[in-house]
Amino acid sequence: xxxxxxxxxxxxxxxxxxxxxxxxxxxxxxxxxxxxxxxxxxxxxxxxxxxxxxxxxxxxxxxxxxxxxxxxxxxxxxxxxxxxxxxxxxxxxxxxxxxxxxxxxxxxxxxxxxxxxxxxxxxxxxxxxxxxxxxxxxxxxxxxxxxxxxxxxxxxxxxxxxxx
Numbered sequence: 001x002x003x004x005x006x007x008x009x010x011x012x013x014x015x016x017x018x019x020x021x022x023x024x025x026x027x028x029x030x031x032x033x034x035x036x037x038x039x040x041x042x043x044x045x046x047x048x049x050x051x052x053x054x055x056x057x058x059x060x061x062x063x064x065x066x067x068x069x070x071x072x073x074x075x076x077x078x079x080x081x082x083x084x085x086x087x088x089x090x091x092x093x094x095x096x097x098x099x100x101x102x103x104x105x106x107x108x109x110x111x112x113x114x115x116x117x118x119x120x121x122x123x124x125x126x127x128x129x130x131x132x133x134x135x136x137x138x139x140x141x142x143x144x145x146x147x148x149x150x151x152x153x154x155x156x157x158x159x160x161x162x163x164x
Contacts, residue, residue: 109137
């Protein structure tokens with residue numbers, strides 16, 4: 001049994017949607033590297049590499065590339081995996097729960113992301129809770145367009161999984 005996460009509005013950003021997609025399709029979108037590469041970041045950005053080891057301590061890695069050639073390597077570690085229910089990961093660790101040496105210029109706002117998938121009367125509930133280390137980090141993430149970016153990416157996931 002996992003401990004229930006308590007949300008703190010000063011530290012956490014929350015993104016929620018209800019979709020007609022099944023939990024299984026949402027789960028595949030997040031856990032299959034080839035599928036994730038097709039939707040994970042808002043266009044015109046794209047994911048050009050992805051590795052997923054789907055277990056606690058497993059690697060969650062991707063490379064995002066921007067339209068001007070920008071490249072962002074995202075190293076991460078899964079903290080918790082409950083199939084078709086919950087994914088938790090962080091960029092503050094890498095494979096095997098190893099801490100990452102982080103310089104402020106490279107990682108502006110460390111966070112832990114928790115994704116919760118559940119069935120509802122209207123379809124599937126998708127909730128992302130992004131817990132930040134401090135208010136400054138939460139505000140930076142919010143200001144860079146957290147809701148808009150996660151919204152566009154989610155719309156791309158739905159479109160992909162619906163076959164549009």
